[in-house]
Amino acid sequence: MANIPIFIPHAGCKNDCAFCNQKSITGQLVPPTMAESAKIIEEILQSLT
């Protein structure tokens, strides 16, 4: 069993406070798509086996 965290900027909070600019922190201007998230999960699962 494994937990695979995927950080999705501002998915839970739509605010954009200067001290918590998740787009700046992650370097991602848009959140990953479901397909991109699935690809990340597949890659991590392969590395675990």
Ligand code: SF4
């Ligand atoms: S600090 Fe601002 S942007 Fe960050 S979670 Fe709180 S309200 Fe949202």
